[in-house]
Amino acid sequence: xxxxxxISYRREDTAPAAGRVYDRLSRLLSKRNVFxxxxxxxxxxxxxxxxxxxxxxxxxxxxxxxxxxxTRGRGAHLRT
Numbered sequence: 748x749x750x751x752x753x754i755s756y757r758r759e760d761t762a763p764a765a766g767r768v769y770d771r772l773s774r775l776l777s778k779r780n781v782f783x784x785x786x787x788x789x790x791x792x793x794x795x796x797x798x799x800x801x802x803x804x805x806x807x808x809x810x811x812x813x814x815x816x817x818t819r820g821r822g823a824h825l826r827t
């Protein structure tokens with residue numbers, strides 16, 4: 748049975764790297780086993796509920812994090 752992977756990233760900073768990882772994992776595991784928001788969520792779907800569902804159904808998660816970025820509240824990002 749193939750493992751399911753959830754990819755988490757910030758579009759402003761890590762989208763290119765996360766996209767390359769998605770491409771490679773999709774070839775190894777198949778696209779249906781890799782959750783990547785822009786490829787998995789269709790227009791008109793409830794974004795938040797699809798994210799939660801994707802996390803709950805995954806066996807592993809990859810988080811792309813940029814050093815020096817802190818979040819204060821929803822959507823507010825600070826560089827340190």
